[in-house]
Amino acid sequence: MSKSMKVAIVDDEKDMRQSISQWLALSGFDTETYESAEEALKGMSSDYPGIVVSDIKMPGMDGMQFLKKLKSVDSALPVIMITGHGDVPMAVEAMRIGAFDFLEKPFNPDRMTELAKKATQARRLTLDNRALRRELSDGSAIMNKLIGSSPAMERLKEDILDLGQADGHVLIEGETGTGKTLVAHALHAVGARASKKFVLVACSAFDDDTLSRRLFGPTDEDQGLPAMEEARGGTLVLEDIEAMGAALQARLLTAINEQGSPSETRIVAISNLQDEGKTIETEMRSDLFYRLAALRITVPPLRQRGEDILTLFTRLSEQYADEYGCDAPEVTAQEAAQLLQAPWPGNVRQLINVAERAVLQNRRGTGTIASLLMADSDENEVAMTTEGKPLKEFVEAFERMLIDNTMRRHRGAIVNVMEELCLPRRTLNEKMAKYGLQRSDYL
Structure with missing residues (x-):
């Protein structure tokens, strides 16, 4: 992983930047060095394929100013700050501004490698999510199951991109076989929770007692965590939400309300209701419906x-x-x-x-x-x-x-x-x- 990610090392002291570069290169990183923040900024962009390691005390633009500039270029770019003895309060302020972490001189080289690995992992995840978002907007390879360039499909892709970046609960509606579960996967993949768990529960596959245990516990030893706990911080998809009984709907509403705002776990509800004269709005208790339908997507039928x-x-x-x-x-x-x-x-x-x-x-x-x-x-x-x-x-x-x-x-x-x-x-x-x-x- 580290070999394909760059590490930009910025330090006005030649010996320091060379020693950091040599150590990280031996650890498998692709390093590049700069003697000033001004010089390093010329090579930075919003999709810089790596991380930055910078000294705080530098002539001209110092590390704090450099950090602010980098965050204006890309707020998600990991920056590891190096501080001299006695400058820890400044490093703490750098963390508040958005630095990934800091090291105090003299530092343990192994600690530097450990931080660089964590930072590059975070950077790769950010860049992968951005690439996924771009590819989905282009309808290309990674989301090739969402095939099509018809106006209906273009609107669907735009909805996925927009609502994927939002943080509210989502209701997905559409006829049987239109790909609603695929849309739920796409919503998760292009959003900020992409690195977290994606948990899917088919409500119609269980009676209410079993579904209650599956969602809230207690579960059997071989079943692992209940779904609400397993999906914590990520996305919980509830297929056939209309199959959920009234008592269980009330319990789900309570669980949602207890999460506060923004919600700790995003819930994506999928409705397959097609009975004549019935709608998901009439089949669910209204307060739960309005919580889950804060954002809505309708998947177009093939015809x-x-x-x-x-x-x-x-x-x-x-x-x-x-x-x-x-x-x-x-x-x-x-x-x-x-x-x-x-x-x-x-x-x-x-x-x-x-x-x-x-x-x-x-x-x-x-x-x-x-x-x-x-x-x-x-x-x-x-x-x-x-x-x-x-x-x-x-x-x-x-x-x-x-x-x-x-x-x-x-x-x-x-x-x-x-x-x-x-x-x-x-x-x-x-x-x-x-x-x-x-x-x-x-x-």
Whole structure:
């Protein structure tokens, strides 16, 4: 861990900064030295990949001024201060300002190494969380289960980023199979509690007595801590919150109120309530509902996600094709339209099943996607959603899928893609730009 993280050593005394650098280098750190704070500041940014070790007493900009400057650049940058004998009160003031820790000269080199390891661990966690936040906002690799660029998915990602950084309790709603638990994971991952525990409890899996013990204790010896204790400081996710009885709701409300504000443990409640005439608001006691629904996210159903359906189907069928050692099925224009028009009552979970069965059918050389959609329908024909889509949307979604699939198959080899699709280079470039496809993603 330490080898990939830098340690900037700032001290006007050459012998001191060189001795610190040599010791930390022997301990596996990547060190760089500066003789003044002014010089060191030139190499600092909000994403500096490491930590700072600085003397307090320096000519020009002293360590205290330097610390304040660094905190204005990045408030989460760990700074270890070195102080001479008799300057401990100044070091304590540095801690108040935001220093990670301090060492008094002469210090034990092993203590320096120990502090540097702790500081770099904290720094790595901060940078990883920031990278995760950026990648989620771009919809890229680390959160690739949140696939899609439809307006509905873009709004969902923005909600996750915004509410992830907030600290209130959250209520997640949506139809079965839309990915509400994944959203709960994402909320935790992009927030300040990412380094803390993520604990999930499915309320509908227990009767109220068992659920009470699971949440509040006492638990059996082999079950570990009750969930409220286990998730302390982190995130507790309560799936199927509507399954919780009235007495248990009251106990949960009491536990929440006892935490004070801000809450020690963040609660994310997930509602799967879809009974006609019922809402989560009517099924829960109002005071608990308003505590848990301080922040709300509604996960969109698959039928509202447009061309995301084809993107998801393509990715899923490729994954299953790799798993089963066969080719993924090629989707015709008619099948693409059928996928886009299907009502998807089971949402993404249903699409996963259809993609797997499509790959198995293709391996046997029998069946069509339409037959799979028909099998999932109660009708004798492929069910279509009542949410009408214009012809232009079908054409563009199919065109994007064709280009995406061909680019993947040829690993971004533009000439091969041009030949297969019979498109001139300029037209292909224009269409890729239109659909947000980048060659670098396929190399």
